[in-house]
Amino acid sequence: MKYAFFVGCTVLSRLPGYEKSARKVAEKLGVELVDMPGSSCCGTTYMETLDRKTALALAARNIAIAEEMGLDIVTVCNGCTENLTKTNKALKEDPALRAEVNEILRETGKQFKGTVEVKHYVRMLKEDVGLDKVKAASVKPFKELKVGAHYGCHLLKPSDEMLFEDPNDPKVLDDLIRATGAESVDYPGKTECCAGPVMGIREKVTWNVGMDKVQTVKKYADAMATCCPFCYITYERCQFMTETNPNLPVVHIPQLLGLAMGLTADEVGLSTNKVDASALLAKQEA
Amino acid sequence: MAQSEIRITNEGKEFRNEVMATHGADKLMHCYQCGTCTSDCPVAKRVPEFRPRNIARLAIYGQKDRLLDGDLVWLCAGCYTCYERCPQKVHVSEIVSALRQLALREGKIHPTIKSIVTTIPKHGYISEIGEFENEMRADDGLPPAPTPATEEIKAIVKKTGILGRVGGA
Incomplete structure (x- = not known):
C-alpha cells in the first residue's frame, strides 16, 4: 500500500509527535507514505466560507500533485480531509465547475483530473489496512487503560459530503483504541x-468548550485520543489556561497505536505532548 | 418589555436574495424556526448572542446591519452540527458562509481570518515553515516540510481576486 502523504500546515509546524507516530505506525503496517513535493496549505476551512472558488482551486492544486504521483491521498488533519474530500467530490461530479477551477489553475501548470481518492489516516487504517491487521500488530497491548475518543467534526461532517461513518455514532476511533488493548x-x-x-475570534469560548470536555473525560478515562491537530491543541492547551490544571493526557491516535505495536516513547514523540503522557507506558503488558 | 419591530424593506429583501443566491444557502426560506440548530450548537451554549436560529431569522428579514456588524458571523465554529440536524435542510452553517461573503463585500472581515488568508500566498502555509522550522523537524527525526510552490498559490489568488477583497493587496 502506497499513498501521497498530505501532512498539513499545523501538524508540519507544531505537532511532531503526531507526524512521527503516524509515519512509524504506517511503516509497521507496511504502508508507504510518500511526501508531496510542492504541496501547500489545503486552503483552510475558513477559505471556503469566504470564497469557494479560491478554496476549490487551492485544494485542487494539492490533489493534482497526488494525481501526478499516481497515488491516493492520506491526511492526518480533519480540516484538510474535509477540504480535499469536498473539492475532490465537487470537481469529479461537476464538469463545468472542474473546467472553471482548471482555468483558475492554468498558470500553475497543474490541472485537476479526478483520478485519486482522499482519505483520513484513520479511515485508511480501517478500510484499506483493516482493523484485524492493526490488532494483530499490537504486540505490546495496553491493560486496564481507559481512553476517551474525540472524533472532531470534519472527519465525519458534512456527512453527505464525507460519506464515512454516522456522525452521531462514529466507530473508527473506538475500534482503533480497542485494537491496542485499551478500553474505549x-x-x-x-x-x-x-x-x-x-480560538482566534474569542479565545475564551474555545478554552471553555475544551475544559468542559476534558473534565468530563477525566471522570471516565485515563487519557483522551484525537485524530485532528486543532482538537488536540484545544484539549491540551485549555488545561494550561486554568489554575486547576486537570492534567489529562491527550494523545494522537497513532501514538497510542504505535506504543501498542512496540514502538518506544521516543519513536512516537511522546515527550512532545505538553501534558505528560508517560503514565500510559506503565499500563502496557511487558 | 417592548419588542423592537422588524419591518422588511425592499433593501432587506434584496439582501435576503443575495444570501440565498450563495452556494448552499438557497433553502433559507424553508426555516420554520424550530431551533434545533441552536440547541446543539457548541458556540450557542457559551455565547448568548450567537443563536443560529436567530441568524436565520434575521437573514429572512434582511437585517443586514444586525448580522454583519461586530463579530457575529465569525463566531461560527463550522462544526456542521446544525447542518446535520436541521429537519428542513436549511443548513445555517451555509447561511453563515453566505453572510461572511457579503460581509467581505462590505469590506468587513475579522482580522484573524484576514491574517490567515493573506499568509497562505506568502508562505504557502498558514504560518511560515522555513529554515528554523525545518531544523526543529530534523531534531525530531522528520524530513523537511514540502517547499510550497508559492508562485503557483499567488497565481491562484491573483486570478480569483481574493486578496484584494480581504484588503491584503
Missing part, C-alpha cells in the same frame, strides 16, 4: 466540536 469509554458530549476555529 463512552462519555456525554463525545461527538461535540472542540470549537478550535473560534
